[in-house]
Ligand code: HEM
């Protein structure tokens with residue numbers, strides 16, 4: 205609010221935009237001479253500026269070597285997550301207006317660093333998907349493509365859709381103290397996937413099958429309920445309740461063994 | 462060598478199916494933590510009886526020694542309860558220590574993450590580790606003492622321990638550790654298993670309120686024992702004789 209008032213000073217003509225200073229953690233793992241260091245850039249704030257726009261400004265006018273990822277610029281693809289003032293978030297959905305003029309940007313931890321702010325979340329997510337088999341498992345012999353698909357209850361479809369909103373941005377993994385310490389931990393994104401396929405009536409897997417995937421300390425029992433995941437997820441997925449739900453199911457599956 | 466040993470040694474213990482043990486251990490960790498935290502609440506009310514006067518605390522002590530059931534006080538009964546608590550305490554420590562940062566690298570990583578995130582639940586966990594670690598030593602010492610010398614629990618015995626034996630700094634640190642650790646632990650249990658229809662915000666407020674409540678009682682109690690111990694310092698070691706009860710009891714008690 206106070207910014208708006210400042211911008212439209214009495215008289216109205218002289219709009220003074222804030223000068224933003226970006227402190228960006230730079231490192232190029234391909235270059236043997238590169239050392240991790242902070243580099244600062246100054247950008248004049250513009251109306252409705254997002255971090256994406258500011259970074260583009262820097263790359264186009266100040267430093268073409270700066271690396272960062274963007275695809276959709278609308279919070280859909282999940283590729284632009286980074287540490288914004290120390291916390292994970294989507295750069296394309298973050299308005300500079302809501303931040304102090306001194307802004308620190310760093311790449312997401314845990315994931316393989318490509319360079320500067322660009323990390324390979326795709327590789328990690330693929331590994332997670334393969335490990336947790338995040339696809340609908342049907343009994344192969346019963347699959348008859350000429351038959352109509354079973355109908356799904358709209359409420360069920362709705363609740364699956366709710367969990368399917370995950371864009372695999374990796375923020376939850378980067379916000380997780382457990383994932384930081386133990387790199388074989390599946391993270392909230394993985395547990396949310398399991399919860400999603402557990403709901404799916406087309407998936408024939410039982411709780412016992414899911415226990416094979418997440419029934420140990422690299423899975424749901426490794427979660428220490430720090431809930432950084434829940435608090436940073438840009439899609440506001442109900443990660444806490446999903447993990448608790450999965451934990452209870454996996455405890456009863458485990459006790460029955 | 463047993464066949465099981467060989468199978469585990471070959472890294473095949475999860476084949477063809479995963480072990481049921483991680484589920485059991487996770488549940489046991491929470492259950493032991495829950496037991497200890499609730500026990501510590503009750504424990505606080507019993508020791509705080511000193512705030513209501515020496516006679517009240519004496520009565521509580523004698524109650525646990527079975528005096529009102531058997532007509533004679535058996536301090537060994539207290540040892541039995543302490544023994545059960547020791548078993549659960551050791552179980553909990555053994556299970557919870559699995560979660561500790563176990564190398565300098567892990568510790569440094571978590572610490573940097575915590576500072577950068579500035580996220581309350583993440584920070585509270587680090588405090589749970591610090592206080593848990595401290596209790597390895599502090600709670601063990603306390604439990605050992607109560608197990609071996611239960612007859613020394615009483616208005617004067619406990620007060621002398623605080624003042625003349627100079628244990629009040631020890632109990633002050635232990636009090637802070639227990640209240641913070643247990644409070645954070647109960648909050649974590651609620652979010653971990655999902656307390657129905659309670660928001661995290663509410664649970665967090667409840668957590669701080671209970672921690673504050675027990676700390677206030679705890680400080681008042683500690684102070685009461687210190688004061689009593691100070692006043693009783695000249696007669697260190699002498700047991701308490703309740704005002705209203707006659708000589709006949711003194712005989713059985715001594
Ligand atoms: C040597 C003593 C102790 C150690 C080393 C210890 C350590 C820990 C640690 C590291 C955790 C976190 C576990 C996790 O994040 O999954 C924890 C949880 C907990 N602790 Fe302790 N603790 C000790 C004693 C106690 C005592 C005396 C109480 C009771 C006041 C207590 C109550 C709890 C509770 C309720 C939890 C939550 C359980 C859970 O998350 O499953 N602990 N403890």
Ligand code: SF4
Nearest residue numbers: 370371373374376437
């Ligand atoms: S659960 Fe949320 S934070 Fe985690 S990857 Fe999906 S969208 Fe990102």
Ligand code: FES
Nearest residue numbers: 277281282284296
């Ligand atoms: S660029 Fe697609 S989510 Fe930000």
